[in-house]
Amino acid sequence: MPERQRSDARRNYARILAVAEDEVAAQGADASLEAIARTAGVGSATVRRHFPTRRALLEAVSRSRVDALADRARELAEEKDSRDALLEWLGEVVAYCVSARGLAAALAYDGVEAAPGHEDTCSALLEEAAGPLLHRAVQDGAVAAGTTVADLITLIVGITLATANHPDPAGAADRLFRMSVTGLSPSV
Known part of the structure; x- marks a missing residue:
């Protein structure tokens, strides 16, 4: 404003x-x-x-939650294990998206142009804050090269939206997130 x-x-x-x-x-x-x-x-x-748009309203409603997630990403960037730090942050984003109805929609990359003066600040803020976490994990070989924060946010948004009507959305979202991290193959 x-x-x-x-x-x-x-x-x-x-x-x-x-x-x-x-x-x-x-x-x-x-x-x-x-x-x-x-x-x-x-x-x-x-x-x-x-x-002027529903997204602008959702962005404003979600802003304090997104600020807290961005602060958390910066805090976790100091952790020793880059993979654990990134996964901890992503798990917190999943939990926030499940509990803060509307946040996943505010973060969604749907190709809709933002209204002038109402850019997609939530996604941009998270991308900026999580960039160092992801960069370090990629450098350490803990995450595949070419993975972007936008990829990870899109994955989280998809999981959150897919589980929104589940009887236990938090549990289902966490299970799917963990499954996406570990893959479908059984551990050897």
Whole structure:
């Protein structure tokens, strides 16, 4: 939200965001923009002025969680075992995506252009923060060369979205993530 906005616009933004956080937590990425507007006491046009796309709204709702994940990636970059550090961080991203309904949708690479001024900051922030973790794991031979953070985020998003309606989404997502890490072959 630009600081140069009028005070009433800043208040509307904060109120819409607070309502959206609750609505996305309850309904997920498909939370009704109209219900958010009604509950915030503003018109749909006001919601769309602040958040021109659903993705822009999800990005804003997810921002504090993504900031925490980025901080965690930087913290884990200091760990001795690069593979364990990367896998620990990725496991935390999976857990966040499962618990923070709407985060996976905010991170999804779906080819949809972001609205001007509402770039895909969540994905960019995670890519920047996780880059050193992945780079070190690749250098250590713990991860295949050519693997990108975008690949890993896409994998996590896919797992999270695929398990969203499972009776135990966290357990199913973690199991599928661990399976993707170890592969399908039995250990020898």
